[in-house]
Amino acid sequence: MSSGTASRFLKIVPNSRAPTSFRLPDPPSRPAQRRNLSCKAVRAPEYEVEEKKTYMDEQFWLERPAGPRTGFDRKVLDKAESAPPAExxxxxxxxxxxxxxxxxxxxxxxxxxxxxxxxxxxxxxxxxxxxxxxxxxxxxxxxxxxxKSDNWKDLYDVDEPEPWYIRRAHHHAFAVKDMEAMEKRLKHFEIEYAKYIVPDTTAAQIFLYDPEGNGIELGSEYAQVAKSLEEKGLYNP
CATH class of the missing domain: 3.10.180.10 (2,3-Dihydroxybiphenyl 1,2-Dioxygenase, domain 1)
Known part of the structure; x- marks a missing residue:
């Protein structure tokens, strides 16, 4: 980002607050639960609010814990029991x-x-x-x-990444009604893909990249996978 672009961001406004429309009201059905929590339990950490604008003149509010930025501390997860509800x-x-x-x-x-x-x-x-x-x-x-790079292939130490790489990486999964028809469709568009069978089932999985390297899973018979796990006492919906 150029110095000219960076200069367009607004400075910190100590007393600024995000519009109230950004903040959801307390659910009316939970006042008793709120009263039962101690003040210490519901007290939120001090936050700094920064009113800013992007280089495209979009206004937004950056809210973060006060003090130096240290990244996510997994110890905060120990406070889960006293947290407000997530619905x-x-x-x-x-x-x-x-x-x-x-x-x-x-x-x-x-x-x-x-x-x-x-x-x-x-x-x-x-x-x-x-x-x-x-x-x-x-x-x-x-x-x-x-x-570091705009080219997704730079994530890999090969010239042409293979679609099976994403089986244990980020991908989006979609259920398919007819896998045979989908395979014919992929071949029609000359798309490379990797095919697996889920262990202990006949459920098929297909993995492929879109043109920019986003991982896609196409699967069938997900209900069969759930049933197989249920029979083994491993299914917990």
Whole structure:
């Protein structure tokens, strides 16, 4: 990031606060639980609030613990029992940083059958996709974010990474109704993939890369995998 770009960020505003619309009200059905917690248990650490703007003039609020930045301390997880409740409802979307949003959108739409839907008028490029019961938000990589390389293949010490590498790495998994038809589809688009069978089942797994190296798993008979684990007393839904 150039010095001119960096100078556009606002300075710390000690007494600034994020808009109240960013903060969810306490659930009305839990006042008794809140009262039963001691003041010490619910007291949050001191936080610094920084009101800032990106180089694209987007306003945001950075909130972080006061004091020097030391990274995540796993000891804070010991406070889980006294933490306010977490009430996640479902998975709304997952996001992927991409360098060619139209190419990746076309891949997921034309190869995997997603639909592209409208998105808010963000000041940066991207695409929203819907399919398989989830949304994918493609976000154009920010050119001001310092990174060692823009080429995903630089993660590997080979010229052409093989798709089986992602079996034990980051990937997104989608259930497929007809694996044989999906394999024919992948071959139609001349896509390389690796195929596995889940141990003790006939459930198949396919692993592949999209054009920018995002890992994808396509699987069948996930219910059979769950049943196999249940029969062994290992299933805990």
């Amino acid at each position: 996640l409802e479902d998975m709304n979307h997952f996001a992927m940083e991409v360098f060619d949003s139209q190419l990746i959108a076309d891949f997921y739409v034309k190869v995997l059958g997603f639909n592209q839907v409208n998105r808010p008028r963000f000041p940066f490029d991207g695409a929203w996709l819907r399919g398989a019961g989830v949304f994918i938000h493609l976000i154009l990589a920010d050119p001001t974010v310092p990174r």
